[in-house]
Amino acid sequence: MAETRYGMAINRALADAMQADASVILFGEDVGAPGGPFAVTRGLQAKFGPERVRDTPISEATIAGAAVGAALGGLKPVVEIMFMDFVTLAMDALVNQAAKAHFMFGGQCSVPMVVRTPHGGGLNAGPQHSQCLEAWFAHVPGLKVVVPSNPADAYALLRTAIADPDPVVFVENKALYSMKGELADAPQPVAIGCASIAQSGSDATIVVYGASVAAALKAAAFLAAEGIAAEVIDLRSIQPWDERAVLESVAKTRRLIIAHEAVTAFGVGAEIAARISELAFGDLAAPVLRVGADFMPIPFARSLERAYLPGEADITAAVRRSLNWKRDTD
Amino acid sequence: MHSELNQQDLLSLHENMVLIRRSEERLSRLFGDGEVPGFLHLSVGQEAVPVGICAALQAMDTVASTHRGHGHALAKGVDLRGFFAEILGREEGLCRGRGGSIHVADLRVGMLGANGIVGGGLPIALGSALAHQVRRSGGVAVAFFGDGAMAEGVLHECLNLASLWKLPLIFACENNGWSEFSPLNRQFAAQLGALGNAFGIPAAQVDGSDVEAVRAAATRIVALARRGDGPQILECKTFRWRGHYEGDPQKYRDAGDLAEARSRDPLVVSEARIVATGISVDRIRTLEHAVEARIEAAVEAARLGREPDYAAAAADVYTQVAGGAHG
Numbered sequence: 001m002a003e004t005r006y007g008m009a010i011n012r013a014l015a016d017a018m019q020a021d022a023s024v025i026l027f028g029e030d031v032g033a034p035g036g037p038f039a040v041t042r043g044l045q046a047k048f049g050p051e052r053v054r055d056t057p058i059s060e061a062t063i064a065g066a067a068v069g070a071a072l073g074g075l076k077p078v079v080e081i082m083f084m085d086f087v088t089l090a091m092d093a094l095v096n097q098a099a100k101a102h103f104m105f106g107g108q109c110s111v112p113m114v115v116r117t118p119h120g121g122g123l124n125a126g127p128q129h130s131q132c133l134e135a136w137f138a139h140v141p142g143l144k145v146v147v148p149s150n151p152a153d154a155y156a157l158l159r160t161a162i163a164d165p166d167p168v169v170f171v172e173n174k175a176l177y178s179m180k181g182e183l184a185d186a187p188q189p190v191a192i193g194c195a196s197i198a199q200s201g202s203d204a205t206i207v208v209y210g211a212s213v214a215a216a217l218k219a220a221a222f223l224a225a226e227g228i229a230a231e232v233i234d235l236r237s238i239q240p241w242d243e244r245a246v247l248e249s250v251a252k253t254r255r256l257i258i259a260h261e262a263v264t265a266f267g268v269g270a271e272i273a274a275r276i277s278e279l280a281f282g283d284l285a286a287p288v289l290r291v292g293a294d295f296m297p298i299p300f301a302r303s304l305e306r307a308y309l310p311g312e313a314d315i316t317a318a319v320r321r322s323l324n325w326k327r328d329t330d
Numbered sequence: 331m332h333s334e335l336n337q338q339d340l341l342s343l344h345e346n347m348v349l350i351r352r353s354e355e356r357l358s359r360l361f362g363d364g365e366v367p368g369f370l371h372l373s374v375g376q377e378a379v380p381v382g383i384c385a386a387l388q389a390m391d392t393v394a395s396t397h398r399g400h401g402h403a404l405a406k407g408v409d410l411r412g413f414f415a416e417i418l419g420r421e422e423g424l425c426r427g428r429g430g431s432i433h434v435a436d437l438r439v440g441m442l443g444a445n446g447i448v449g450g451g452l453p454i455a456l457g458s459a460l461a462h463q464v465r466r467s468g469g470v471a472v473a474f475f476g477d478g479a480m481a482e483g484v485l486h487e488c489l490n491l492a493s494l495w496k497l498p499l500i501f502a503c504e505n506n507g508w509s510e511f512s513p514l515n516r517q518f519a520a521q522l523g524a525l526g527n528a529f530g531i532p533a534a535q536v537d538g539s540d541v542e543a544v545r546a547a548a549t550r551i552v553a554l555a556r557r558g559d560g561p562q563i564l565e566c567k568t569f570r571w572r573g574h575y576e577g578d579p580q581k582y583r584d585a586g587d588l589a590e591a592r593s594r595d596p597l598v599v600s601e602a603r604i605v606a607t608g609i610s611v612d613r614i615r616t617l618e619h620a621v622e623a624r625i626e627a628a629v630e631a632a633r634l635g636r637e638p639d640y641a642a643a644a645a646d647v648y649t650q651v652a653g654g655a656h657g
Contacts, residue, residue: 026462057494058486062453066491069457073392074465077457092484096447097454103647105425105435105443110649114462137630141647166648 001184007040007177009151010116013158014041014078018048021076023154024162027054027065028080028116037082038118038177060086060163064093064115068100068101071113076162084119084171085128087136090221098144098149102313110165116283120173120261121309127297130305132210132262137169139238144192147171149213151181155330156190164192173211195242196235201229204255205318206282207246207272209235212259212310219315230319246272247280254285255322259315264292286325335542337607341617343385343541348378348621350401351597353410356625357400357431365633367419368430368485369653371398375539375571378596379504380405382544382585383472383564386552391467392440394451397432398570399444408436415626420635427638441471449475449482452501456563458562459499470498470555478509480518480525489561491528496560500551501531501573503563504538508569510583522624526563538566539594542603569594572585 004012026032032055037040043186045053056063060081065165067077081087099113121130137145145168146317148154154172161168178214198213199220208216213234220230231249235241250256256276258269271292291314299305333340354372361370361619373380376398382403384393395402403413408424416423418433424436435443441463442458455473462469479485480503492499526533528652536547540643544566569591572579578589601614 023465053494056489057490061484061489062487062491064452065453065484066460068459069394069442069454069471070461070464071457072437072454073458073461073471075461092447092450093453097445097450101443101642102649104429104433105423105437106424106428107649108435108437121349144648165651255410273648291443 001086001182004178004183005152005179006151006154006161006172006181006246007038008181008184009155009181010172011042011044013155014044014181015047016095017078017159017162017290018044022073024076024078024178025052025054025070026078026080027056027066028054029056029058029082031080036080040177055213060089062092064090065097065121067113067115068093068097068111071093071111072109076112078114078116078124078162081117083122083129084117084133085131087117087133094137094143094167094169095140096301097143099140104143104165106182111166111167112304114168114170116160116170116172118172118174121298121305122174123177124300124302124305125174130298131262134169134171134238135262136265136267142166143239144168144237145171146192146237147210148236149176149210149234151179151183152187153196156187157192157236160189160192168192171210175211189234192237193240193242195245196234197245198232198234199230203229203233204253204257204322205231205233205246205249205253205258206319207233207235207258209238209260210260210329215312215317216259218312222312222316223319228319228323242277244277249264250280250284254283256284256288257315257318258288258320259291259310259318261310262292262330263295265295267292284304286322289322291315291318333356333542333607335403337604337609340454340542340559340600340604340607341609342543343381343549344507344597344604344614345621346381346420347541347597347600349625350381350404352412352622353404354400358362358576358628360418365529365589366431366525368418370431370576371539371574372572372576373398373401373570375591375595376504376568377401378508378544379502379538379566382503382541383548385545386548387613388469389470390440390467391475392442392455392462392469393472394442394458395444395474396451396479397444397446397448398476399432399474401436401542402410403434403436403441403444406441406442407435407439408434411628413423413437414632415635416428418635419568419638419639420630420632422632423634426643429460444473448499449479449484451475451487451607451657452479452484452488452575456492456499459492462498463592464496468556470501471502472500473599474502474587477503477505477507477518478507480645481509486525492561493529493531496558498558500548500555500559501563503565504568505565506568506653508570508574510574511623515597522563522565531561531563533563535565535567538568539596541596541600584656
């Protein structure tokens, strides 16, 4: 057991996967010699050579498309899209090709590829370097989407994603790269689609993923001081998402808040809210509430971005609103 | 008419072109009769390109195709019954009726799929070439694309990356002069050969109606790619006889253009060359009739096929693996 940063946990997962399986290769913009813009792939080219760790030109469509072809050709490519905002340039390969090949070709083949890409604000990176676009991919049948919130899960889920026969969008969060956490010497595997209970509680359920997990835990700690026991569920995967874990929690707490950094409208929270309302309406003591970003591009200036990003205060307020629901409607 | 090939090779090339021509003519009639769902894009007139290029390939080599991909599929050797069953939307189809004409694929023979997206197959072929290179398979990949894809940004990305990485990749352009409903001169300001030159990729041009010429050019450049010389371009000047899709009245083409297209029939060119070697026209007809019989048997089998199973399709969005999601 050692303390590891989130970015280095990903680095170790890549190294261990490449060590274990010669068909795993990496390519993307500046992932080789430069080690990636966030140093996540640092040292891997030196260790595994320039044939397996390749710098590409700035050609997102071809990076993603080549991953599809390489996967069909017997490799397990792990490619990096430098900022999640740049996936717009790679959408054909991901949505029309990778996601559909297994189904569309009648199950003849699988497409074992991973697209690593960082989302998230907090760096004042502006409207085109901060977006959380994971809901787009969760909407496409054939893709899997995981969003780890801590170093141990980042390691385990990346190993699982690389071993998975289907295309996985592995969403990292720029603000988490320096996060420290414990990583076992021999980490246990984590299945895609399996949530974890980040904190147990009986009064309200807060469903989160990625960087929002830390915000939810802070909110839960704040609420605990008032005697409110919030349960925090870290989804870890959003496609598929762990419906059973959320249902079990809601059966206990009767209140559900879903929080994410992405825009609220048409987001992951909307899907979960709809689904839980369909399946567990009778369990709910209050409407399912969502916390997310306002419907606007992520602004640049410090004050604007601070006001824009949803955080612990928004989650705390939503939990209170849920708990106070009956009084509001009297 | 002189030929470098022996009679058997010439007959084999001719037979493969006839297979494509008659299959597509049969599909056209089936489409007209309402037996083919969806859209149908035919490559009638272009048969010499896939047949000539695939004759230069080995079984391990891979091809990525286009929406006009029947010829590529058949020339690479996909199962004929599975081919018709797919296009008629049957469970017995190569893709179990989930893809149809523009997604015919048969990974067993290295056919990585027709493609509904113009230029969509290019980076897939590039990735396949990367796999050949990394795995040292000795194989090459072929990206078939039309002149319409020359305006797609991804072609330019792929030329660049294939050149940088010296990938065993053939850029096989079927230049039929039409980007859907618009002529090439309104669609593309450059020349493919000049574009290749800009990226340091050798580019050859060939008469895409002459299967022997296509085969010879492809054999030469495939050998170069296979031995590690990097990507190669082969631009095949060819003719699209029919509309962009079946049912397209082609009001944007004049009679002269259509007549010119039909004046270079790859089957006529091929037959004349075969006859010049002393083979009788009767023997060629016999061969053609045998092909037609195979096609008819495939059509009949497809008609008798089952409707695809919805539940099986719904269960196959992801690869089915033993064990549940919760590990």
